[in-house]
Amino acid sequence: MSVVFYLIAGLTVAGALAAVLLKNTVHCALALTVAFAGLALMFLELDAQFAGFAQILIYIGAVAILVVFAILLTRGSETPKDGVFGAKPLFGLVTAAGIFAVLGWAVLHSAQALPGAGGSPTPAPTVTVMQIGNALMDRYVLPLEIVALLLTAALIGAVIVAMHEKAGAR
Amino acid sequence: MSPHLNPLTGYLLVAALLFAIGLAGALTRRNAILVLIGIELMLNAANLNLIAFWRYGPHPEALTGMMFAIFSIAVAAAEAAVGLGLEDDGPRCDEQDEGVTS
Numbered sequence: 188m189s190v191v192f193y194l195i196a197g198l199t200v201a202g203a204l205a206a207v208l209l210k211n212t213v214h215c216a217l218a219l220t221v222a223f224a225g226l227a228l229m230f231l232e233l234d235a236q237f238a239g240f241a242q243i244l245i246y247i248g249a250v251a252i253l254v255v256f257a258i259l260l261t262r263g264s265e266t267p268k269d270g271v272f273g274a275k276p277l278f279g280l281v282t283a284a285g286i287f288a289v290l291g292w293a294v295l296h297s298a299q300a301l302p303g304a305g306g307s308p309t310p311a312p313t314v315t316v317m318q319i320g321n322a323l324m325d326r327y328v329l330p331l332e333i334v335a336l337l338l339t340a341a342l343i344g345a346v347i348v349a350m351h352e353k354a355g356a357r
Numbered sequence: 358m359s360p361h362l363n364p365l366t367g368y369l370l371v372a373a374l375l376f377a378i379g380l381a382g383a384l385t386r387r388n389a390i391l392v393l394i395g396i397e398l399m400l401n402a403a404n405l406n407l408i409a410f411w412r413y414g415p416h417p418e419a420l421t422g423m424m425f426a427i428f429s430i431a432v433a434a435a436e437a438a439v440g441l442g443l444e445d446d447g448p449r450c451d452e453q454d455e456g457v458t459s
Binding site for chain 2: 199223272286340
């Protein structure tokens with residue numbers, strides 16, 4: 188594990204923690220952007236250039252902007268007076284800590300059986316964007332079409348939900 | 358820096374930590390947009406797992422994990438759009454104390 192990995196991991200985890208813990212909703216959205224950027228850097232360090240840049244374009248460029256718009260266009264940016272956490276925050280914390288304990292135990296327990304455990308560095312796979320495009324058009328063409336259909340349905344659905352709400356004549 | 362930690366283990370631990378943070382946020386926050394932020398963090402943790410296993414797995418040239426992660430990113434984007442469209446309703450229902458959900 189290199190120093191770069193620890194720096195990126197620290198940045199990502201700090202961004203995620205800030206996104207969950209901060210009081211101001213706009214600050215949460217900005218911290219979420221930091222976490223997304225750290226994840227994109229991790230993808231780049233894992234030699235997955237296409238996924239890394241897709242992460243930057245889709246998450247930082249689209250999802251984070253969408254979250255900021257949703258916060259600013261609704262009244263979500265006001266900090267509520269009765270606290271930002273729900274009625275029983277301890278329950279959620281205990282559940283999350285338990286799940287992290289189980290996952291961490293499983294990962295550390297099976298560390299020897301994982302690929303790359305011998306200590307020899309795995310050579311970086313050379314995957315070009317052309318190969319990804321060929322695979323998308325060849326083996327994964329049906330999932331690609333289904334994703335296109337899903338995105339169209341999501342677009343229409345979001346518009347219909349927003350229209351219904353704007354009319355307000357329920 | 359523990360020497361016995363192989364690279365894949367490090368990435369898996371970071372992904373588990375991100376998942377737990379996202380789950381804690383989704384379970385404890387009151388604002389619906391912040392619940393969605395927690396869900397996005399959990400999805401991203403799963404993507405990190407997929408990419409890490411693709412990188413250190415036996416057949417990276419088959420592109421399986423990479424493709425799964427790319428499709429997962431696309432589905433997460435659609436989910437975020439619909440979720441944020443729905444969430445306009447949340448605070449208003451609270452304030453009017455009607456409990457009506459469309």
